[in-house]
Amino acid sequence: MLYAVLLPFIISIIIPFVSKFKDKVHTGYFVTIVPLVVFIYFVRFIGEGFSPVTRNYNWIPSMNINIDFYMDGLSLLFVLLISGIGTLVALYSTFYLHKSEKLGNFYVYFLLFMGSMLGVVLSDNVFGLYTFWEFTSLSSFLLIGYWHHREKSRYGALKSMMITVFGGLSLLGALIYMSVITNTTSIQGMIAQKELILNHEFFPLIMVLLLLGAFTKSAQFPFHIWLPDAMEAPTPVSAYLHSATMVKAGIYLVGRYIPIFAESDWFFIAVSGFGIITLCWGSFMAVRQTDLKGILAFSTISQLGMIMAMLGFGTSVAIFAAVFHILNHATFKGSLFMIAGIVDHETGTRDIRKLGGLMTLMPISATLAVIAAFSMAGLPLPFLNGFYSKEMFFGATLELGGGSGLVYNLKMILPYLAVLGSIFTFVYSMYFFFGTFYGKKPQEDLPKKPHEAPIGMLIPPAILVLGVILIGLIPELINKPFIAHAAEAIYGKEVDKHIYFWHGFKLPLIMSLTVIAFGTILALSRTKWSSIYGIIPGKLSMNKVYDGFMERLVSYSGTVTKGYMNGSLGRYVRWILLAILVVTFSVFGITGGFALSFDNVSPIDVSALPELLVAIMMVIAAVGTIITNNRIAAILILGVVGYGLAILFVIYRAPDLALTQLIVETVTVALFLLVFYHLPQLEKRNDSIGTKTFNIAIAAGFGLLMMMVGITAHSSKYFDVISDYFLKNSYKLGGGDNVVNVILVDMRGLDTLFEIGVLGLAALGIYGMVKLRNERKEDS
Incomplete structure (x- = not known):
């Protein structure tokens, strides 16, 4: 399991060398092998007899920080999504990205992200989880800003990083609190001691911090604003990060910690409340967009809100539906992102106002789009997997009951809000498909003449659409061996749920028909009521809040910095x-x-002339260094102090220290003389x-x-004197009689290595400044 996680990181080191041959063979073909290997390795775990797998590797045992992996049904679901869709995205990118692009950079970032996501969903140690969590933020920042020559790409990358890293720091606080309370860094260990966390006085703070991490990552309202701006990334990035992987990390986090927090009413209020708001707001705002990827961005926000709301319900039906929809959403949304990229690639635009009538010019893409879009809309057709999980969602809202006060009121309005959000989901699904492929023919002034995409670009979305159909036709094929295990990992008990297309003419079906009826009316009359966006949200925008905050932060930081710089x-x-x-x-x-203690010190004979003379000489030299007005003289006088110290080491029988002092002092004086000679004279x-x-x-x-x-x-x-340990073990462990040398080279070898590294970096910095100065002199 460790090698599966490390494989993307290891291969990323090789990519810069492989990319040098991109003119002969596209780098994407080589990279596609990596997620495919990971997928094949993990797919063998699917089966009804699957049980959790653990792997433990020591990292920093003294601090109880280890690389611990734990794979249950939930982890397996995400691992297969990460590697499976990663394979398709890597193949898709070979046709989307031209060889003239900086492919080495792209695929290094891609593999770093994939490895980080694998680490997130497999880590059982909270510090390992957090490390990989922040790596996903960093690598996604690089992927979103891949086209860094575009201002919008840089803005979107920075925005996503600022918001998700803020959430990451909040998550770290929650993980540290839980680790201290339970005295373990294992997630499973924390779950086993959940009563300690639930009954702790800091439980509300822990829950808030953890949910901030999850909400920012999974673009829940009001932190959703980073996701639409992240659409400036290349389409393969959008298809991978924003449909199946990164935005689902927050979903995974909530699912993983549900066994601890599910008993809290406030957990239900926060997760389901913000989830249902995100569903309604995201679906409503999606219809406003004119960019194909913008529509899909807000549709992703709405779908993530729906999954989050179901996790908050905490019932077996809701959790099963949430897990099922995670898989369904990855299939239809991943394919839709790829199709949006195909449209952009073959027409030169993503502006839906300039498109239309592409069905006759791009029939294969249109066929794939209609199946994926109708599945996202939740149309009641037996070959569309989206309908099954949407129907379960409606059923889960109806089964909620009990509670009092705010909990009761929220449970009462959830079915109505679910229908409202789903109506706009239907509208944006129809808007995406019919606005792109139906109606008038595309305008003549498109940047490119529309035509069907090459077969290599069509294969990945076709495989995902095939998944939509197969899951819809034979859902029980993946239920017991796969989906049920993931649901049980969250729920903590066996989840006995069967997936049927027909449940009879019951209330969930009536809700679906209501969605279709009202959704059709709104879709057909969209141009007549779209002016409502001038009122809601009107001029109000969370983007303005973010931009205003960043402007004030930069301005305040500049003011403070100028105060002392x-x-x-x-x-x-x-x-x-x-x-x-x-x-x-x-x-x-x-x-x-x-x-202050005089124990264990060497005796000082005040009548001894050598020690007294050396001490007086050092004092005079130290004072002389301060009062001299010449740099060269000051350096030479300072050297007297250093050499005097070396003499004292000799007198007190420390030859190793004396030799080291002499060498360091000589080199230091020489370097100071070399550098200070070129500085201007001291002024009074x-x-x-x-x-x-x-x-x-x-x-x-x-x-x-x-x-x-x-x-x-x-x-x-x-503390105990550490010198005794070194004296006893230097020869046995380091193989050397010189204790000081063994300490520096063996016992503290990493410290010495990093010290050398720091000196090397300083030398490179000095070299760069000198070279820059010389170049400026030549230019002038």
């Missing part, structure tokens, strides 16, 4: 040192951390008495602080 390096150093002084001395004072400063006093106070205070830290480090005995 005035270009004076001396001022920056003073503020940094002052902050260190205030914080450290405050901690010393509050905790009583300062300690006319600082005020107050500035000079402030500088003296900072310098004296920092010197005192370093002295106190050094004394406390030696004197405090809060």
Whole structure:
């Protein structure tokens, strides 16, 4: 399982090299193999006898942070969606993206996202979950902003990242709270101790933080505003991220934690309430759009709201319907996104006002579109899978009962809101299909002459539409072996639900017929009532709230930054040192951390002439460094202090430290001389008495602080002395007699490696600045 998650990350490293041969073979063909392999690996788990699979790998055992994987029916459903639709999207992209594009970048981002999503749905450790969760935000940011030369792409990418990362940080807070309360980082371990969380005083805060993470990711009202702007991404990205994977991550999160939160009335109010509002608002706003992908974006918002509402119901019927609709939505919405991309690719526009009559010019695309759109509308036809889950949704709203107050009132109005949202779902489905493929022929001034797409571009949506039909005709084929397991993973008990097309002439069917009747009337009269959008929402928009917030944030940040960033390096150093002084001395004072002990120190013979002479020399050199007005002289005098320290190490029998000090001091003095030689001469400063006093106070205070830290480090005995461990194990574990060398190379090898890395980055930065300066000189 670990290798299946790591495979996309590993292959992403190879993609830049493979993409160099894109002129001969499109990179997409190579990438398609990766999700296909993952899909084949996991599809073998489908079956009625399936039981959860766990895999545990140590990562940071001392902090109880491990890479733990847990795959039950819910995880398996999402894994197959991620890998299965990922395969089709990768194949589709080989025909959608031209070889002249930066294919290496695209497919690296694509694989990073796919691996991150696999990690999200398979992780049992909350910190692993959060790590992969944020990787999905980062990789989706790169995918949405793939065409970064477009301002709208950059805007959409930043918007999605700001909102989803805000939710991610909220989620982290919830995960940390639950981890502390239950004393475990395992999700299944938390579920086993759900009573501790439910009865904790911070339970309301935990629930709010977790739902913020889920709502922002799954574009629930009012955080839905990022999804329409994300449509600036290439269509393969929209088909993958915004129909089957990223936007479903929040759905997965709520489903995974339902066993903990389902008993809370406020969980039902929040999840079902915001879900049903999202359904109604998203479907209503979809009819307003003129961009094909804009219509699909708001339709995705509405469908996600419907799934979220069903999860909030918490009943076995609702959860089964939610899981079933997750699969159904992925099939018909993924194919519709691909068809929208085909229309754009073959006509040069997605503006539905310029389209129409494409049925005769693009008959295969039109056939695929009509099946997918009618399935999304929930038409009662036995070969459309969308009808089954929509009918279950209506039935689930009718089975809700009990409760009091707000809970009771919400349960009473849910069926009516479900019908209202579904009416507009029907309208936008008809609007998408008939506005694109029926009616007048396309205008002559289209950027491209419309024609049918190449067969390679039609295969992926055709496979998804075939899935729509097969699930509609033989739904029981996937019920017990697949859907039921996913529902049971959420519900916590066996879910015995059969999928039938005909349930008799009952209230859910009447609700469906009502949707069709009113939906048809509204679809046919759309131009007559569309002026209502001037009133609702009118000038009100959550986008304006977001834009206003971002403008004020940037403006305020600029004001604050200009307050202390005035270009004076001396001022920056003073503020940094002052902050260190205030914080450290405050901690010393509050905790009583300062300690003074003369135990285990080398004896000092004050009558010994060598030590006394060296100490006096170092003091004189330190004072001389301060008062000299020449940089070169200051560096040389400072070197006296360093070499004096090396002599003291020799006197007190520390040859290793003395040798290290000599080497470091020599290199440091040489580098300082090399760099400072090119700086201008020091000028006499006319600082005020107050500035000079402030500088003296900072310098004296920092010197005192370093002295106190050094004394406390030696004197405090809060922990066992670690030197004993190194002395006993350096030879056994590191194979070296020199303890210091073993510590640096073996015991603290990663620290040393990162220190070298920091120095390397600093060197590259300096090299870049020097090179830039030379280029500017040449240009001038």
